[in-house]
Amino acid sequence: MDAMQAEAPDYHPDAHDAHFLERSAVMLSNRLHIATGIDTLQHATPAGNALKLAQLGQHADHVAAFINALRVLLGFSITAGLCIASDQPASMAALSQAALILTLASTALDTSQFGMGAILGLSLAVAVAIVMNYFVLPHIAAFGALALVFLPHTIFACVMLMNARTSAIGFNYGAFFPIILGLSNHQDYDPLAFISRNIFYLISGVVAFVILVLLFPPTPKSRRFRIAASIGQDLEAQLHGNGKPAGARLLSLKYDRLAQLLTWTKRMDAHRRVNRHVFNRLVMLEDLATTLARVRHYLDEAAASPCLRLLATEAHGLINTASFPTLGHALPQISNRFLDIARTARDHERNLAVLCAGSLEAVRSTLEDNRSTLRHFGLGRRRW
Numbered sequence: 001m002d003a004m005q006a007e008a009p010d011y012h013p014d015a016h017d018a019h020f021l022e023r024s025a026v027m028l029s030n031r032l033h034i035a036t037g038i039d040t041l042q043h044a045t046p047a048g049n050a051l052k053l054a055q056l057g058q059h060a061d062h063v064a065a066f067i068n069a070l071r072v073l074l075g076f077s078i079t080a081g082l083c084i085a086s087d088q089p090a091s092m093a094a095l096s097q098a099a100l101i102l103t104l105a106s107t108a109l110d111t112s113q114f115g116m117g118a119i120l121g122l123s124l125a126v127a128v129a130i131v132m133n134y135f136v137l138p139h140i141a142a143f144g145a146l147a148l149v150f151l152p153h154t155i156f157a158c159v160m161l162m163n164a165r166t167s168a169i170g171f172n173y174g175a176f177f178p179i180i181l182g183l184s185n186h187q188d189y190d191p192l193a194f195i196s197r198n199i200f201y202l203i204s205g206v207v208a209f210v211i212l213v214l215l216f217p218p219t220p221k222s223r224r225f226r227i228a229a230s231i232g233q234d235l236e237a238q239l240h241g242n243g244k245p246a247g248a249r250l251l252s253l254k255y256d257r258l259a260q261l262l263t264w265t266k267r268m269d270a271h272r273r274v275n276r277h278v279f280n281r282l283v284m285l286e287d288l289a290t291t292l293a294r295v296r297h298y299l300d301e302a303a304a305s306p307c308l309r310l311l312a313t314e315a316h317g318l319i320n321t322a323s324f325p326t327l328g329h330a331l332p333q334i335s336n337r338f339l340d341i342a343r344t345a346r347d348h349e350r351n352l353a354v355l356c357a358g359s360l361e362a363v364r365s366t367l368e369d370n371r372s373t374l375r376h377f378g379l380g381r382r383r384w
Helices: 003-006 017-044 048-054 061-084 089-103 112-137 143-162 167-182 191-215 220-238 249-264 275-302 309-321 324-344 347-369 371-377
Strands: none
Touching: 017 324, 017 347, 061 089, 061 191, 061 220, 061 249, 089 112, 089 167, 089 371, 112 143, 112 167, 112 191, 143 167, 167 191, 191 347, 220 275, 220 347, 249 275, 275 309, 309 324, 309 347, 324 347, 347 371
16 A cells, blocks of 8 residues: 555545455465465474464265265164174174275265275275286295285276276275285185185175165265355355354365365256356355455454444444345445545554455445345345
């Protein structure tokens, strides 16, 4: 601001200029924090206030977590029943393997893809283990040669992990191939023991496939619906003045949520424009929620300044209670009053007044852009 006034003494920003200046100030602040963090990693310099950005938020789907728990419980129970019915000591391998696969699947974004990868990866691992056990291992007598033999399998699994379509197969193949091969100090080449052990591993893969793919497959529409519901709940909280405060946690939660939303949107029919349209609408609602959080942050800071306290309190009340049409008329006036104060205020109060004016203009324009979306989803109904 000092440089701008030195270059043009008669210049005073309007509401649109204040909005531009506010967004530019945020970008410059973020750039400074990023540069500080990079210097900390490269040169071990003190991070200072950049450590506040380490407080990252993550979108948690509690319904998906509950369904994952049901998958593990049901799969473990079915496998335990099969183990009891078989009356074979080696069947315990299937029980532990099924529990391990279903638990690992709970950490995957798409559990159905993980279930498909489990049955294909385990089948591939068993086939390769047969070749290794009876045609390669009898000719290996040193650990160096054994490491060289395992190297192609490791490279193959890593290459499959690099491809999104085969990553689940590569994970199950690479993780469980040594277990299926069953190396020991005294290697047993008994075919009956090998078959009886690995057939239970295949059974665990079949159980995981049935549970993850056939019984409880995740659908993109249901996941998108739950993400949209969480976006709507956070926006309603912001409209009532009870939302999360502005900061790194809120922004990281926003972009993690939108990243998951984009992933599930891409898995729906890509030729339907309505899916992309719904995604764009939800992005705009997230922008509105973060804009409301940002303006409250500036108004709270302004309330601590004597020359801005009354106007900040008035603006706070409008943001929390006024109807949307009232906000459309009142916010430009409040922004201009902040800019009038900025003309005669000191440096800190002047900058804070410009930030308040710019964020209020952002709320006005974002509300105007989202008016039809708010009515379509029934959000903020009391303030229509």
